[in-house]
Amino acid sequence: MTPQEMDKRIVRYGELKPCKTAFIDAHTPGSDQKENFTIIGGGVSESPDQHVHIGIPHGFNIGAAGQPPKCRNSLHSHRTAEVFFVFSGRWRFFWGRWGTAGEVVLEEGDIFNIPTGIFRGFENIGTDYGMIMAILGGDDAGGGVIWAPQVIEDAKDHGLVLGANGKLYDSKKGQALPDGIDPMPILSEDELKQFPEPATADVVPNFVARYWDLVALADREPAKVIGETGKLRDKPGFEVDLITRGSASETMHSHDRPSVLMPVKGHWRVDWEGGSAVLAPGDTMSVPETIAHRALPSMTGEAALYHVVSTGDPAGLTWVPK
Template identity: 40%
Template sequence: MTRWSLDDLNRRLVRYADLIPCRTAFVDTKTPGSTEKENFTIIGPGVSENADQHVHIAEKHGFNIGGARQPFGCINSQHSHDTAEVFVVHSGRWRLLFGPNREDGSIEVGPGDVMSAPTHMFRGFEKIDDGKGFIFFVLGQDDPGKVVWAPAVLEAAAENGMRLARGGRLIDTSQGDYVLKDVELEDVADADKLASLKTPPLEKLRECVVVYGSAVANPQSALAGDGVEEAGVIVPQRTSDRFEPGPITGWWPHDFNLRQLTLQSGAFVPRHSRREVEVLFVHEGVLEVGWEDGSIVMGPGDTMTVPVGLPHSFRNTSSARTVVFVVRGTENPSLPTFN
């Protein structure tokens, strides 16, 4: 059996305080209203258009983990994804905006709320309360592709010197007398493409939201115990670890499950291992992850990827409850093995 040292596991931990942002990740970087956003790639390459974007953990997981931090009024422009995009709000209040020109309605979300945005539709988001806020993202597949921008976004970007080469490579023409030579630019979505990215009805999109505190604990969860609850948030199908579909199932592939694990003060999950990838994101409280050769204490905003097959335990070492969002690889996770 592989032995995992403290150094090994620390390399699989990304603390919130150590996140390295990119302020020039996307084509709207210099568009007024979007200049203050910070983008993060935590696990996997994400969808950044800037080769200088720092990737914290490059190991393939079958999905990508990222984040965005924005101040009041800052907008992440209208775009569409080819794979799943899940928003987990860590802090702040946000407005999710739908349609190529934000004309198809909006949904407001706050700390702990989750939305899975359907593929092949335009969405954007803006921070709507004071101070900075942070959203944790899960993107489907190892290669989530590149985003499709609404035509108005590309037009505004070009007016501010930012262009996209074919394949999604960012070009900054704002400095000096830059001339585009031998560069094939990315196509702007035409009428047929826009029609294929039609926004579902707003009431349908509301089915893709789970308000914090509304997820129902599953008493059949293998992790459930004294002071410990696990609730499904995104469960596309009935799973081998005894979860029924919902509350978010989606009519598009996710390729993962999202769960909410809650531990009351002092609660403990005995040592167990899993057959699939497991990524932990601490939303509130403190979580101690222990294994044979050490332990790590995680705090709010910290992300950790647990090695497949590693026997590990969870403990809430604080006097308040701990809430952790857990991404489990595959749409059909197996039961854990208790060691």
């Protein structure tokens, strides 16, 4: 593959195209300054304004959320896995029907395999604009987002209505639900009872991995972060490894499915049959299946990157209520 062809599979952090109207809470005070990014795959955006950087199916989606301080993402749920790692800033994640069942604060590089099937939200509690990168299970990301009832009600008060077809309609732009399209139904009390409310003590040990712990584990070989044998044992349809300077290998290798490289720290030179490229923190690179490649730090100093590859497993539930 030529460098020109591969360049189309690299999304530079500085070239990310945000969407400020991606979801139903885009006008709701406290959530109206969010920027959403769809990097790989179709994502779960409810807006036609969302730009997709790489539409090639990978078995999972890669996205990102950028938010200024005190901005939050409203309570929602997914039918498949949602994994975040903090690229910049300080973030509070919270979950439960009202967001009060539990919470955890994550710093740069920390990763959270949020249990599927629970309502979750997050907010930037740092002092500057922050970014979190997201991995969503499945090529269709589970068919969209399930919103807590109060989020839908609040959005209606600020001009946004979500149709049962999964699309947003903005009354501030003169839009209305088309004929034959009903509003997205609000979950009933019986349906809401099916959403677990795990305590923090149940979630953090099993679903959160701290960056510096992973760096220590990856001193000689890549640390399996998420996978059947990972620090966070799960089979969400993909595996995540952390690779550092000490565990980067000069040996060329390939996968039978596309893989994704996402630097957290340092600059990385990726070599493949046909060329090479240098990735900086925040960049995302999709390596085609069967292409032999390797990733090595290209400068001195701290160096770490997350590596994601599909396993072909069903992108199913990760949280099973006790």
